Amino acid sequence: MxxxxxxxxxxxxxxxxxxxxxxxxxxxxxxxxxxxxxxxxxxxxxxxxxxxxxxxxxxxxxxxxxxxxxxEAPLTGDPRIHLRPVRRFGLTVVPLTRRPGGIQAYKVIYPPAGRSRLTKLQTHEGYEWFYVLNGQVRFILGEQDLVLGTGEAAEFDTRVPHAIASATDQPAELLTLFGPQGERAHLSKAHH
CATH class of the missing domain: 1.10.260.40 (lambda repressor-like DNA-binding domains)
Structure with missing residues (x-):
């Protein structure tokens, strides 16, 4: 050996x-x-x-x-993380966390609005936070119908009926944190 x-x-x-x-x-x-x-x-x-x-x-x-x-194989000196995108329900999802359980992080790319319709409202256990990295998304949460642009964020209980899709003819990219058991992401504001 x-x-x-x-x-x-x-x-x-x-x-x-x-x-x-x-x-x-x-x-x-x-x-x-x-x-x-x-x-x-x-x-x-x-x-x-x-x-x-x-x-x-x-x-x-x-x-x-x-x-x-x-x-824990030894480090090879290569700092790159090899992310494997997955196609799910017409979305491109890139898992950013490897540990099962707890809060999971994803980069999600929604196709242009013309190529996909807003899916029906869904509900499931959990809590989600997302940040729009690029583009605009249409976000329906219960009775609210919102458009969020680059730099905007939202958080919500996923037991409330919701749907997310690109709001324009361009793809929209989101950073998403999801807690399957309803864990909330504890984010603090930086003090300037």
């Missing part, structure tokens, strides 16, 4: 311990959740046992983190 692989595996134990403690879970609780014995979990956390993929997969699932976060 190369020195780099040793370094990567050596960091797994402390990360596992930190994740477990951050969740406020005991070794016994985690053993019940994963099917891995408490003594094996303790040896993994203390670096006395080299983790296997069969152990890491249920641990990543239990902690709600991607597998690569447990392993």
């Amino acid at each position: 190369s020195r780099t692989e040793e370094d990567v595996l050596a960091g797994v134990g402390p990360r596992l311990r930190a994740l477990r403690r951050a969740r406020g879970v005991t070794l016994a609780d985690l053993a019940a959740e994963t099917g891995i014995t408490s003594s094996t979990l303790s040896r993994l956390e203390n670096g006395k046992l080299r983790p296997t993929l069969e152990q890491l997969l249920p641990l990543a699932r239990a902690h709600g983190v991607p597998l690569e976060e447990l392993v």
